[in-house]
Amino acid sequence: MSTAALKISKGGTLRIAKTIDLWLVGLALPFFLVAGLPILGWVTAAGIWIAQRLVQAYFRKRVSSMDEPRRVTGTIVISTMIRAWGSAAVVLAVGIRDEQVGLSAVVMIMALFSVYFAGSLWERYVEMGPGSGGK
Numbered sequence: 001m002s003t004a005a006l007k008i009s010k011g012g013t014l015r016i017a018k019t020i021d022l023w024l025v026g027l028a029l030p031f032f033l034v035a036g037l038p039i040l041g042w043v044t045a046a047g048i049w050i051a052q053r054l055v056q057a058y059f060r061k062r063v064s065s066m067d068e069p070r071r072v073t074g075t076i077v078i079s080t081m082i083r084a085w086g087s088a089a090v091v092l093a094v095g096i097r098d099e100q101v102g103l104s105a106v107v108m109i110m111a112l113f114s115v116y117f118a119g120s121l122w123e124r125y126v127e128m129g130p131g132s133g134g135k
Contacts, residue, residue: 017123021116025049028108041104044094048105049112052083 025046032042059079066072095102
């Protein structure tokens with residue numbers, strides 16, 4: 001395969017890996033409708049997921065302009081905690097109000113996180129290339 005073809009293939013693979021969780025948000029809606037799950041569970045999970053991804057993008061942009069490793073690490077930790085605790089607080093509040101809505105939102109968020117995590121691992125693998133030894 002030519003170098004140009006590899007670059008195109010790698011770019012397409014990275015684009016899919018970076019957004020596969022967002023595609024799953026959209027694909028989950030018909031599943032919720034067909035399965036008779038509470039649509040508010042989908043709305044809650046989709047809203048939380050998209051909001052936390054926006055927060056992540058904001059902090060990634062801030063981190064990209066930082067030079068000091070301690071600031072980078074601190075900012076990443078703060079971003080992660082805001083996203084995790086914020087998501088948990090919203091799901092908890094919704095779950096207290098309506099258990100079925102909360103449960104369906106939690107299950108969807110867990111599925112989204114699993115897909116996002118796998119996509120992140122794949123993204124890292126494609127960026128570094130096989131046999132790079134993590135360097």
